[in-house]
Amino acid sequence: MTWPQVAAWLDGAMTGKAWAAVARSMSQSQRLAHLRDFDAAGLDSEAADWVCADLAEGTRTTAMPLEIMDAYRMVPSSRWSWALERALERALAQVPVLRGRTLILVDRGASMASQADGGAAFAAALALRSPSAELVEFGPRVAPVEVGRSVPETVAAFSTPGGAQTVAQAVRERMDGHDRVIVLTHPGAAAQAAEAVAMPGHEHVITEPGDGWFAAIPVIEMARAATWPF
Template sequence: MTTRASTSVETLKKEIFLLVARALGDDHARTPTGRYVALATRLARSDEAWLTRMIGWTARHAVLRRLRLAALAELVQARLETSATGTRHLLNLCLHRADEPGELLAYWLHWYGRALPQPVKRGVADAVVRLYDEPALATYDSPGAPLRFADVLALTHPVPQGETQTAVFRHAVARRRGDVNDIPAALPQLRARRALYWIPASRRPALFERPEIGRNLAEAAMTWATLQRWLLGTMTGPAWAAVVPSMSYQDRLAHLADFDRDGLPDESAHQVAEDLTAPASVLLSGVTPLEVYPAWRSMRGTRWSRALGLAMDLSLVNVPALPGRTLVLIDRSDLMAGPGYGGLTRAEAAAILGAALACRAARAKIVVLGTTAATLPVRPGQRPLDLIDRFPDAGGSAHPAQAIRTHAAGYDRVVVLTHPDQAAEAAEAVTGPGQEHVITDATSGWFTAIPHVEMARTADWPF
């Protein structure tokens, strides 16, 4: 039998998951609000098992880290109030990255004070023993962190496991005091990096003529960003060639123009192009058309053109295949001329996001609003670039709310890509479809967010 209490709990679940789902696409929604914390607190007391599963699911999405840690802290506090057992184990299980013990403790200290309950102290200490190693110290122990590694060690007193972790803990404390020169022999990566920084800046570019430079950089775990700082911002073709193998798919996309400007050797460029068009690489990276398009547009007529055109098509695999009938309304008016995602204008980002969604949907129609209105039925198998070529010029004025009232009948969902000034009126105009998505900042995260927003509204949880 459904009771008023159970109905209320289901409403809480829908609301908090809707906040989480929207945060996948909207970076402004990734900071825990008072409402989010209140929902997490109430669910921690009314359906702990469901909230625990949601926290576990959010770990799959790095952009949700702050929301996940806030919910975890509220869940732990609720368990402490009832003297529940297993809280220490829960904390250890739910901390996944080496910066998370510090972030969780910073949240706890802000809201609950410096007197750490024993389950919190011990659970975080267990996670520290599991997560704090030399690469973690090099990567996450930065002055801008909410709490440094040494602060976490002082608050939780973990017992290091082995000589190497003992050295990691001791050096973390030394770094906090500003002593970065005396690096223990048990930390070869940090010692290798220090040796590179001891080389005078004027001599560093010439090192790339030596065959051992690749090995030296690997031993020091030098990323492209670290290498760029080491070279004082002046990269060269050989320098790029040395770090290309360790760069992510998205990083390579973002630096194709730099590769050409700085003279990346043809052999390395060929390897990059092969990876850009490898279906496995596209799938593993999660890259979307909205990320590939800025590179394709800026690199037309270069050695990357063919690879980027293929990458655009392949990246559709990371766009959701929305079921039913989908209406995509794209505002390309003068209001959309401002800067948007990845160096695109708002109008350009809306166009590629909307075209990609329509190409993957089971049945879709696009309505473009700009200098003129255009209605474009979408055939299965169409390419986003072919669709965009048929769009009218950007500019003019648009009335998304009126377009919704004209076109929305008979559709299962409406996706509206418009300017923030038009959003409220557009949302009010959607009265028929069961799913509406009014998006004012087109980002690649919306490809993941849209199906999860629909799950929130129907209580069809992905966990």
């Protein structure tokens, strides 16, 4: 039986034993989405150890970075932390290495409060994969953000959302011969960001960061340049 069938049979009251019985048949993404439920139901240590091992070292398709980071933020129990951090390290292999110098501007203004962590995690993953990338925040200030050893460590280096520094100010202060500009902001500031960033073919204004954007950035640039396979 699949886990939805078991959940329906139990009328939604999944116990620790029930989760343990179906955990191995779940996809990695499904397990990530239900780590909180595992804790709430009292999943036993043996099953939890298997879930951790699969996340950290499993040979099946690795979940994407933002998907893992969402689970990392949402799960209060520390027993999953090491496995999620290892899974994040492995998932970074799915993030492209961007050629040339890349300026990544991350909006940390008050309007980004509900999206701040997602934008910061996306930017952190890009910066960790591209050594020549420069990571900068704007909102409370316009300033570089130190890229740490991992996505969580880099996200923690960002300032608390607030302030009113704009993307135009950030571009004026930090743009200096870069080959590409990526702006993470909210929909209301997208038009302003597009006007501020004048790099035809190599500018990306992202208002809803998701794992699909990692592969999309190089594809969009190839399409704009009309290079193969387009």
